[in-house]
Structure formats: C-alpha cells, structure tokens
Amino acid sequence: MKFPAPVSLSWVATLINAELVGTTDKPATGINEIHKVEAGDLVFVDHPKYYITCLESAASFIIINTKDVTVPEGKALLVVDSPFEAYQTITNHFRPFQPSNKSISDSAIIGEGTTIMPHVYIGNHVNIGKNCVIYPNVTILDYTIIGNNVVIQAGTVIGGDAFYYNTKKNREAWFKRMNSCGNVIIEDNVEIGCSCTIDRGVSASTIVGKGTIIDNMVQLGHEVVIGKNCLIGSQVGIAGVTTLEDGVTLWGQVGVSKTLTIGENAVVLAQAGVNKTIEGNKTYWGTPVMNAKDKQKENVWVKRIPALWKKVMEADS
Amino acid sequence: MKFPAPVSLSWVATLINAELVGTTDKPATGINEIHKVEAGDLVFVDHPKYYITCLESAASFIIINTKDVTVPEGKALLVVDSPFEAYQTITNHFRPFQPSNKSISDSAIIGEGTTIMPHVYIGNHVNIGKNCVIYPNVTILDYTIIGNNVVIQAGTVIGGDAFYYNTKKNREAWFKRMNSCGNVIIEDNVEIGCSCTIDRGVSASTIVGKGTIIDNMVQLGHEVVIGKNCLIGSQVGIAGVTTLEDGVTLWGQVGVSKTLTIGENAVVLAQAGVNKTIEGNKTYWGTPVMNAKDKQKENVWVKRIPALWKKVMEADS
Amino acid sequence: MKFPAPVSLSWVATLINAELVGTTDKPATGINEIHKVEAGDLVFVDHPKYYITCLESAASFIIINTKDVTVPEGKALLVVDSPFEAYQTITNHFRPFQPSNKSISDSAIIGEGTTIMPHVYIGNHVNIGKNCVIYPNVTILDYTIIGNNVVIQAGTVIGGDAFYYNTKKNREAWFKRMNSCGNVIIEDNVEIGCSCTIDRGVSASTIVGKGTIIDNMVQLGHEVVIGKNCLIGSQVGIAGVTTLEDGVTLWGQVGVSKTLTIGENAVVLAQAGVNKTIEGNKTYWGTPVMNAKDKQKENVWVKRIPALWKKVMEADS
Numbered sequence: 036m037k038f039p040a041p042v043s044l045s046w047v048a049t050l051i052n053a054e055l056v057g058t059t060d061k062p063a064t065g066i067n068e069i070h071k072v073e074a075g076d077l078v079f080v081d082h083p084k085y086y087i088t089c090l091e092s093a094a095s096f097i098i099i100n101t102k103d104v105t106v107p108e109g110k111a112l113l114v115v116d117s118p119f120e121a122y123q124t125i126t127n128h129f130r131p132f133q134p135s136n137k138s139i140s141d142s143a144i145i146g147e148g149t150t151i152m153p154h155v156y157i158g159n160h161v162n163i164g165k166n167c168v169i170y171p172n173v174t175i176l177d178y179t180i181i182g183n184n185v186v187i188q189a190g191t192v193i194g195g196d197a198f199y200y201n202t203k204k205n206r207e208a209w210f211k212r213m214n215s216c217g218n219v220i221i222e223d224n225v226e227i228g229c230s231c232t233i234d235r236g237v238s239a240s241t242i243v244g245k246g247t248i249i250d251n252m253v254q255l256g257h258e259v260v261i262g263k264n265c266l267i268g269s270q271v272g273i274a275g276v277t278t279l280e281d282g283v284t285l286w287g288q289v290g291v292s293k294t295l296t297i298g299e300n301a302v303v304l305a306q307a308g309v310n311k312t313i314e315g316n317k318t319y320w321g322t323p324v325m326n327a328k329d330k331q332k333e334n335v336w337v338k339r340i341p342a343l344w345k346k347v348m349e350a351d352s
Numbered sequence: 353m354k355f356p357a358p359v360s361l362s363w364v365a366t367l368i369n370a371e372l373v374g375t376t377d378k379p380a381t382g383i384n385e386i387h388k389v390e391a392g393d394l395v396f397v398d399h400p401k402y403y404i405t406c407l408e409s410a411a412s413f414i415i416i417n418t419k420d421v422t423v424p425e426g427k428a429l430l431v432v433d434s435p436f437e438a439y440q441t442i443t444n445h446f447r448p449f450q451p452s453n454k455s456i457s458d459s460a461i462i463g464e465g466t467t468i469m470p471h472v473y474i475g476n477h478v479n480i481g482k483n484c485v486i487y488p489n490v491t492i493l494d495y496t497i498i499g500n501n502v503v504i505q506a507g508t509v510i511g512g513d514a515f516y517y518n519t520k521k522n523r524e525a526w527f528k529r530m531n532s533c534g535n536v537i538i539e540d541n542v543e544i545g546c547s548c549t550i551d552r553g554v555s556a557s558t559i560v561g562k563g564t565i566i567d568n569m570v571q572l573g574h575e576v577v578i579g580k581n582c583l584i585g586s587q588v589g590i591a592g593v594t595t596l597e598d599g600v601t602l603w604g605q606v607g608v609s610k611t612l613t614i615g616e617n618a619v620v621l622a623q624a625g626v627n628k629t630i631e632g633n634k635t636y637w638g639t640p641v642m643n644a645k646d647k648q649k650e651n652v653w654v655k656r657i658p659a660l661w662k663k664v665m666e667a668d669s
Numbered sequence: 670m671k672f673p674a675p676v677s678l679s680w681v682a683t684l685i686n687a688e689l690v691g692t693t694d695k696p697a698t699g700i701n702e703i704h705k706v707e708a709g710d711l712v713f714v715d716h717p718k719y720y721i722t723c724l725e726s727a728a729s730f731i732i733i734n735t736k737d738v739t740v741p742e743g744k745a746l747l748v749v750d751s752p753f754e755a756y757q758t759i760t761n762h763f764r765p766f767q768p769s770n771k772s773i774s775d776s777a778i779i780g781e782g783t784t785i786m787p788h789v790y791i792g793n794h795v796n797i798g799k800n801c802v803i804y805p806n807v808t809i810l811d812y813t814i815i816g817n818n819v820v821i822q823a824g825t826v827i828g829g830d831a832f833y834y835n836t837k838k839n840r841e842a843w844f845k846r847m848n849s850c851g852n853v854i855i856e857d858n859v860e861i862g863c864s865c866t867i868d869r870g871v872s873a874s875t876i877v878g879k880g881t882i883i884d885n886m887v888q889l890g891h892e893v894v895i896g897k898n899c900l901i902g903s904q905v906g907i908a909g910v911t912t913l914e915d916g917v918t919l920w921g922q923v924g925v926s927k928t929l930t931i932g933e934n935a936v937v938l939a940q941a942g943v944n945k946t947i948e949g950n951k952t953y954w955g956t957p958v959m960n961a962k963d964k965q966k967e968n969v970w971v972k973r974i975p976a977l978w979k980k981v982m983e984a985d986s
Contacts, residue, residue: 134784134802150451154471154489154788156805156823168451171473171491172509172788174805174823174863186529189473189491189509190547192806192823195863198884198903208858208880209898209916212820224525229491229512229549230824232863232885232903246525250515251549251571252589254885254903264526269515269549269571270589270607272886272904272921282526287589288607288625290904290922290940306607306625306639308922308940322940323968334640336974340653340660343974346981347663467768471788471806485768488790488808489826503846506790506808506826507864541842546808546829546866563842567832568866568888569906581843586832586866586888587906587924599843604906605924605942623924623942623956651957657970657977664980 036216036238037065038129044096044111047077050128051121053098053113057106063096066125068199068213070276070294071239071258077125079118098122119201119211126216126238130178135159146183158194164223176235182223188251190230194219197237197257199275213237217258222246228253228269237275244281256293268305280315290322302327353533353555354382355446361413361428364394367445368438370415370430374423380413383442385530387593387611388556388575394442396435415439436518436528443533443555447495452476463500475511481540493552499540499562507547511536514554514574516592530554534575539563545570545586554592561598573610585622597632607639619644670850670872671699672763678730678745681711684762685755687732687747691740697730700759702833702847704910704928705873705892711759713752732756753835753845760850760872764812769793780817792828798857810869812852816879819855824864828853831871831891833909847871851892856880862887862903871909878915890927902939914949924956936961 041062048055064075069089072078078094080086086104089097096111098118106112115121139145139157146165151157155169158176164183169175173187176194187193197217200210217236221227221243228251235241236258243249244262250269255261259273262281271285274293279285283297286305291297298315308322320327358379365372381392386406389395395411397403403421406414413428415435423429432438456462456474463482468474472486475493481500486492490504493511504510514534517527534553538544538560545568552558553575560566561579567586572578576590579598588602591610596602600614603622608614615632625639637644675696682689698709703723706712712728714720720738723731730745732752740746749755773779773791780799785791789803792810798817803809807821810828821827831851834844851870855861855877862885869875870892877883878896884903889895893907896915905919908927913919917931920939925931932949942956954961 132802134786136787138787152451153453153455153473154491154806156787168449170493170512172471172489172507172806172824174788176804176823186513188512189493190489190507190549190806190824190864192863192885195804195822195885196820198862198882200882200900204898210860210880210882210900212860212882226527226529228515229509229551230507230547230864232824234863234885246527248515248517248527248529251509251512251551252569252886256903264521266517266527269573269591270587270904274903274921287591288605288922292921292939305609305627306623306940310939333971333974336978337650337654337971339978340650340657340974343978343981344653344656344660347660347667350667350981350984469768470770470772470790471808485766487810487829489788489806489824503830505829506810507806507824507866543844543846545832546826546868547824547864563844565832565834565844565846568826568829568868569886581838583834583844586890586908587904604908604926605922622926622944623940654967654971657967657974661970661973661977664977664984667984 036067036126036129036218038063041075044113047096047125048113051098051113051115051124053115053121054102055111056102056114057111058109059111061095061109061111066122066216067094067238068122069094071236077113079122081118119213123214126214130214130216133159133177152189170229178218178235179221180218181221182225182245184224185221186226187221188227188229188231191227192232193221193227194235195232197234197275199237199257215257217241219243222263225249231255233259234275250287262299283315353384353443353446355380358392361430364413364442365430368415368430368432368441370432370438371419372428373419373431374428375426376428378412378426378428383439383533384411384555385439386411388553394430396439398435436530440531443531447531447533450476450494469506487546495535495552496538497535498538499542501541502538503543504538505544505546505568508544509549510538510544511552512549514551514592516554516574532574534558536560539580542566548572550576551592567604579616600632670701670760670763672697675709678747681730681759682747685732685747685749685758687749687755688736689745690736690748691745692743693745695729695743695745700756700850701728701872702756703728705870711747713756715752753847757848760848764848764850767793767811786823804863812869813855814852815855816857816859818858820860821855822861822863822885825861826866827855827861828869829866831868831909833871833891849891851875853877856897859883865889867893868909884921896933917949 066077072094077096079098080089098113143157143161148166152171156174163181167185170189174192179194196215219241222245224246231253233255234257242260247265249267254272256275258276260278266284268287270288273291276294278296280299282300284302288306291309295312302318304320310323318327321330383394389411394413396415397406415430460474460478465483469488473491480498484502487506491509496511513532536558539562541563544566548570550572551574559577564582566584571589573592575593577595583601585604587605590608593611595613597616599617601619605623608626612629619635621637627640635644638647700711706728711730713732714723732747777791777795782800786805788806790808797815801819804823808826813828830849853875856879865887867889868891881899883901888906890909892910894912900918902921904922907925910928912930914933916934918936922940925943929946936952938954944957952961955964
C-alpha cells in the first residue's frame with residue numbers, strides 16, 4: 036500500500052519503536068511485502084534466510100531484527116525485536132479495522148446508473164463506477180475499486196482478507212494473520228459470476244483486467260493479477276500472487292498454484308493443475324499441467340501397458 | 353423462451369429492423385438458441401459455418417445476416433446486419449432487466465406453509481410452492497419456478513445469468529453476454545444444499561427433477577437438466593446444456609462437461625471428469641472418465657512399469 | 670445429541686409407540702447415529718445387515734424393527750415398524766425446526782467485543798464468544814457454538830443440515846433427510862474464509878479445533894472433526910465423519926472421503942483425493958492419494974512408457 040502522503044522515517048521509527056541505521060533522510064511512501072515491493076517502500080524481514088533478498092529488493096527501508104548486516108547504499112534499516120509486529124502496527128495505523136454497520140458505508144462512492152440490489156454490503160472507501168449491476172447478497176469490502184459497466188452476480192465476496200499467515204509454531208496459536216492492507220481493483224466491463232471470492236492484496240492490489248469474464252464459484256487469492264479479456268470457468272481456484280496475462284482461458288475446476296505466470300492467450304483445459312509458469316499461445320492439460328496433446332498421448336500410452344507386459348512375458352517364456 | 357402470446361412476424365421485423373424473406377404469414381411463438389429450438393421459434397445465426405444447422409433446425413424463423421441461402425419450405429428469414437444484436441433486442445423487449453429493490457418482489461407468489469428466512473431475495477415473477485423452506489441469504493432471481501416441499505439451504509443462488517457469451521475479438525471487449533431469458537425450474541421434494549449456484553437457461557429452462565438431492569457448493573450451468581431422484585455430491589460442477597437422466601449419482605468434486613448426457617442410474621466416483629456422454633447403470637471414475645473397474649486396473653498397471661522396465665533391461669543385458 | 674435431561678425409557682416408548690424388550694429401568698440420556706453413539710444413547714437400525722453392529726455398539730437402547738434378536742445384557746430394544754420414523758419423531762421433539770424471523774435470534778448469546786456486520790443471520794441457541802468478527806452475509810444456524818477471537822469471513826454458512834439421507838427407493842421420493850440434531854463447534858482463534866460451508870452433525874458435533882485456519886470455499890461435512898492448528902486450503906472438501914488430527918495441512922482443491930482419519934501433521938498436496946486413512950508426519954499427493962515422492966516417481970515412470978515400447982519392439986524385430 037502507498038501511504039496517503041510520504042512520512043518521515045523518524046516518525047515511522049517512533050511508531051514502531053525502532054532504531055534507525057543508514058540513510059534516514061528520505062521519506063517512506065508506502066509499505067509492501069516482498070513480492071510487491073517498490074522504491075520508497077518499507078518492507079519487513081525476520082528470518083536470516085531472507086535478509087539478503089529484502090536488503091537487495093526495490094524497498095528503500097528494511098524493518099529487520101538485526102544490525103549485523105551491510106546496509107545497501109542509500110537505504111536504511113529500522114531495527115526492532117519483532118519486524119512482523121512492526122508491520123502489523125504500521126498497517127493498522129493506516130488501515131485500521133473499521134467495520135461499517137450500514138449496508139452501504141458513508142464513504143462509499145457509487146457511480147451514476149449503477150444498480151445495487153437488496154442485501155448488498157459495501158464497505159468503507161469503496162469506489163464503484165457507472166452502469167454497474169451489483170446483484171443481491173454481494174459483499175464488497177473496504178477499499179475495493181470497481182470500474183464502469185461491471186456486473187457482479189449474487190453471493191460474490193470481493194475484498195476478503197488474504198489467506199496469508201505468519202507461522203510461529205512456538206506460540207499458543209501457530210498462525211497469525213498478516214493484516215491485509217491491500218485492495219481489489221475490478222476494471223471496466225468485467226463480469227463476475229455468482230458466489231465467487233476475490234481476496235484483497237496483503238499489501239498491494241488484486242486486479243481483474245478489463246473485459247475479463249468469470250463464471251460462478253471462482254476463487255482468486257491475494258494479489259492475483261488477471262489480464263484483459265480472460266475467460267475463467269466455474270470452480271477455478273488461483274492462489275496468491277499469480278499472474279494471468281491477457282486473453283488466458285481456464286476451463287472449469289482448474290487449480291493454479293501461487294506466484295507463477297500463465298502466458299498470453301494460453302488455454303488450460305478442465306481440472307488441470309498448473310504448478311509452474313507456462314508459456315502463452317498453447318493449450319495445456321493434466322495435473323501437473325503439460326502440453327494438452329502430450330497429455331492425450333500419455334493417456335494412450337498408459338492404456339498400452341498391458342499389451343507391453345504381455346509381449347515381454349511372452350518373450351521371456 | 354415462449355412469448356406471452358404469439359406475435360406476427362412483421363411486428364418482429366419492425367422491432368429489429370429486418371427484411372423478411374420466405375413464408376411470413378405464420379406467427380412467432382418464441383425465441384431460443386440453437387440447442388433448445390422448437391417449431392414456431394425464432395433462432396439467430398451470424399456465422400456461415402452454422403447457417404445450414406440453423407436453417408435445418410426445428411426453428412421456423414431464422415434471424416440471419418445474409419439473403420444468399422435457400423429458405424426451407426414454410427420458413428422465413430429475418431435478414432439483419434447483426435443477428436446477435438437482434439436477438440438481444442427481442443429478448444430485452446420481453447424480459448427487460450428490472451431489478452427489484454425489495455427483498456421479496458411484488459410479483460412473487462409464495463405458497464402456503466413456505467418459510468422464507470431473513471436476508472432472502474426473491475425476484476420478479478418467481479413462483480414458490482407449498483411447504484418449502486428457504487434458508488437465510490438465499491437469492492432466487494426472476495422467473496424461477498419452485499415446486500412443493502423444496503428445501504434451499506443458506507447462501508444458495510438460483511437463477512444467475514448464464515455464462516454464455518458472444519465472442520467478438522475485434523471489439524473493444526472480446527465478450528458480450530447473451531441475455532438470459534430462460535429460467536430455473538426446481539421440481540417437488542428437491543433439496544439443495546448451502547452455497548450452490550444454479551444458473552438460468554439462456555433461452556430455455558434449467559431443471560432439477562423431482563426428489564433430487566444436492567449437497568453444498570454445487571454448480572449447475574445454464575439449461576442443465578437433472579432427472580428425478582439424482583444424488584449430487586458436494587463441489588460438483590456441471591457445464592451448460594448437459595442432461596442427467598433419472599437416478600444418477602455424482603460423488604464429490606466431479607466435473608461434467610457441456611452438452612452431454614449421463615445415463616439413468618449411472619454412478620460417477622469422486623473427482624472424476626466426465627467429458628463425453630456415458631451410458632446408464634454403470635460406475636465410472638477418472639479424468640477423462642472411464643469404467644471404474646477399468647480405471648482401478650489401469651492404476652495397478654501403472655505401478656507395474658518399474659518391474660516391466662527391470663525385466664526389459666535384464667533381457668537386454 | 671444429549672437430551673436436556675435424562676428421560677425414562679417408557680416415556681420414549683410412548684412417544685414413538687414402541688414395545689419395550691430387555692432392561693428398561695435405566696434412563697436414556699441422548700440419541701445418536703451409529704458413528705457417534707455412546708453409553709446411555711438411543712440408536713436406530715432398520716436393516717438386518719446392521720442389527721449386530723447396533724446391538725453391540727456403545728448404545729444402551731436400540732430402536733429396531735424386529736424382536737427376533739438377542740438383547741445384550743443391560744440393554745433394551747424399542748420395537749417399532751419404522752425405526753427411521755421413530756428417530757425423526759424423537760429428534761423433532763427435542764430439536765424441532767423453529768426458524769427465526771430475526772437477523773439475530775432472541776436466544777443467541779454474543780460475547781463482549783464481538784462485531785456482527787450487516788446481513789448476518791444468527792439462529793436460535795447460538796453462542797458466540799468474545800472478540801470475534803462475523804463479516805457480512807454470514808449465516809450461523811441453530812445451536813452453533815463459537816469460541817473467542819474467531820474470524821468468519823463474508824458469505825460463510827455454519828450449521829447447514831447434514832447431507833445424510835435414508836434411501837427408500839420404493840417410495841415416491843427415493844431419499845428422506847435424517848433430521849440434523851447435532852451442531853457445529855468452532856474453537857478459539859479459528860479463522861474461516863469467505864463462502865465456506867460447515868454442516869452441523871447429524872446427531873453429534875462438527876468441530877473445528879483451536880487455532881485452525883481455513884481458506885475460502887471450503888466444505889466440511891457433518892461430524893467432521895478438525896484438530897488444532899490445521900491449515901485448510903481453498904476449495905477443499907471433506908466428507909462426513911472424517912477426522913483430521915492436529916497440525917494437518919491440506920492444500921487447495923483436495924478432496925477427502927468420509928469416515929477416515931488423516932494423521933497428525935500430515936501434508937496433502939493440491940488436488941489430491943484422500944480415499945483412505947493416512948498416517949501422520951508424511952506428505953501425500955495424487956488421486957487416489959499416495960506418498961508424494963512415490964507419486965512424483967510414478968509420474969516419471971509413465972513418461973518412460975514410449976521408450977520401453979520402443980525397446981521391446983526393437984528386441985522383437
């Protein structure tokens with residue numbers, strides 16, 4: 036997330052009770068987790084395994100639990116005991132949990148010609164464009180941005196918290212949810228089916244690109260980015276921080292793993308499991324996913340095993 | 353859909369600005385897309401590849417973008433530049449989008465002894481029979497017909513728009529949704545679980561037959577027809593225009609492709625992918641689906657490959 | 670379910686018009702179906718195939734449609750024509766269907782610091798602890814018990830009726846739902862995603878253990894018991910009466926069959942199908958599920974079939 040305005044590093048250090056090391060005269064413009072970090076951002080790291088990745092990332096300011104690292108030129112450390120708690124403190128400050136008790140929050144903006152049907156919830160700071168239709172029992176949570184001519188069918192949930200936890204097995208609870216301070220952006224002319232769930236980003240945006248159409252019961256994880264004019268079949272699930280380039284087609288019940296990319300105009304056939312980045316302009320199938328024609332051939336080869344067995348046994352006798 | 357009353361062909365021609373060719377003295381009784389067309393119906397076709405199919409279909413009146421075809425005896429053409437737009441105009445005329453802003457629309461009819469729980473939405477022209485229970489947060493959209501003794505559990509959506517688009521890649525938006533002017537019919541004694549989605553037909557009806565029971569999170573596409581006394585497990589998805597005959601059992605997470613038929617009393621085991629029409633009174637499994645026993649044997653054969661390899665390598669040496 | 674207080678067996682016999690046989694002087698303390706039965710319980714059986722199982726179960730009192738069995742010492746029979754109808758009569762007596770027409774029923778108890786957002790339904794006798802957040806459009810049905818610090822995201826349904834039917838193919842309707850007189854228990858610090866469905870037990874409790882986190886669109890069947898600190902990925906489905914021990918991880922779209930156990934700290938990779946009890950502290954994959962490494966090797970072996978074929982054919986020529 037970007038802050039509403041740049042803040043001085045000393046203000047941040049005071050907020051989270053941190054010791055400053057390095058180049059501390061530039062302001063911080065936002066905070067992001069490592070997958071989505073940009074120059075001017077704060078990032079946090081608490082495991083030595085990831086120290087270097089974070090120090091060498093685009094982030095300008097690293098919230099860290101050691102002083103025993105080399106600070107890259109022009110960057111600063113904010114040294115604390117628990118970087119995770121510091122992250123929670125900062126994001127809570129800028130995006131505190133403020134549930135609205137109204138069906139449509141006072142801070143929501145709704146464009147001309149947009150229809151909001153009964154039992155819809157629209158949270159704080161939501162911005163919906165013109166000529167949209169929001170069907171009954173839809174939930175649109177805080178900070179969601181929706182373009183023009185968007186259709187969201189009944190029962191869909193936009194902007195749920197990311198399924199993104201810090202694992203601390205030595206605590207009473209093993210998991211602690213990271214605050215979701217990101218949002219969801221739905222671009223113009225998108226149509227979303229019934230009972231879909233589109234989670235907000237942990238620190239950045241989950242995006243559905245212009246003209247994309249989504250069938251019923253589709254699940255999009257945090258910071259998923261769907262390109263323009265994609266077609267997503269029913270009961271598809273896409274895990275966090277994965278990108279679909281423009282014109283991708285996923286048929287029903289496809290599962291897509293996290294942090295990968297599906298190339299432009301790729302087609303993935305029903306029930307496939309995409310476990311790695313795949314190139315565009317090809318058709319895929321199977322779990323794990325492979326070229327669809329190769330998968331069909333493989334299925335034929337499997338059916339030949341009995342004949343092969345017979346031949347080998349005959350040769351043997 | 354059938355029109356409320358037959359209309360003269362000249363009235364239709366004026367509505368969509370069409371030139372009439374052929375036998376134009378009979379009235380039109382309805383409009384359907386090609387999968388569901390009947391005598392008296394209008395149908396539309398805009399791609400030369402499908403001209404013959406539509407001209408030879410049961411439809412009496414063909415909305416088409418050419419005069420350069422032979423008109424079958426007793427039929428008429430309605431010649432326009434964009435048959436798709438003409439279809440949208442006609443269906444919009446008879447079933448315009450009229451969102452109700454009430455939880456239960458004024459035109460809904462609800463039978464004696466039926467319980468409607470809080471946060472339920474019931475749209476225009478919905479007809480619900482006697483002694484039904486509609487649990488909280490259910491959405492029942494326009495023109496749905498529900499019989500007697502039906503249970504619909506919480507969060508389910510009945511009558512969402514079909515996921516059925518006209519693809520026009522040369523436009524700004526690649527996809528344009530066809531108006532769903534069909535409906536959903538739920539027969540007597542059906543029980544539907546929580547958070548299911550049952551889409552309305554594009555031009556005909558999606559039907560769930562008498563006595564069928566459906567578990568949670570089941571997705572039924574447009575114009576799916578489920579027979580009597582079927583059992584549909586959780587998280588099953590069935591694509592558009594597919595038929596299940598009576599007594600079919602689908603276990604959890606089964607996926608069924610479009611426009612196929614599953615025969616009477618067939619059983620499909622969990623997670624299978626049904627990609628073709630299958631006969632009744634048999635048990636199936638696997639993706640793509642096959643006889644369940646054969647699939648089990650195939651799984652055993654796969655486990656013998658290492659032994660086969662060893663034998664061949666030994667023979668070789 | 671346990672009765673609010675123990676009841677005399679003669680009172681039960683009068684209620685269901687049963688003939689008593691055996692040791693009838695002890696009170697009945699509850700009623701359960703065979704998977705969950707305890708001493709003091711009533712159980713019912715109508716098929717000779719299961720007579721012995723029920724007579725030898727922990728149940729003290731057997732509702733049965735024969736006198737022609739040996740009554741175990743200290744137990745009693747309640748002989749009726751239709752044991753199933755007797756079960757329905759008893760459970761209806763203690764837990765009749767009483768839909769609330771309020772968003773939050775009068776008998777619901779909600780702890781301090783708990784936030785209930787708009788369009789939430791909370792049924793009769795629901796008990797929610799402190800500092801929970803219940804997001805919009807959530808449905809929580811009768812008798813559900815929720816601990817402290819629980820998060821339930823938008824659109825989720827807790828306490829739907831079990832998908833558990835008595836099959837009577839000779840009737841007009843093939844299926845008759847057994848009354849769900851059980852409930853759902855969500856322990857402290859559990860977090861449940863958007864649009865999940867967690868069914869109540871038929872006669873006992875569906876339980877989600879302390880600290881467990883559940884992603885969006887997860888389906889838990891009746892009497893599923895999830896241990897502490899489990900992680901359940903999106904679109905997972907778990908069928909009835911299955912147990913996950915503590916610390917189990919299921920990735921996205923995993924399906925788990927009924928009445929089995931997944932051992933402590935087991936990990937099941939995405940899209941797998943768990944069809945049998947599996948040991949803890951191992952990683953699994955595939956449909957049907959197997960050791961994940963073995964499955965990976967099997968996938969490699971399948972790709973060697975063409976080479977094997979070539980070798981055999983060459984040897985042959």
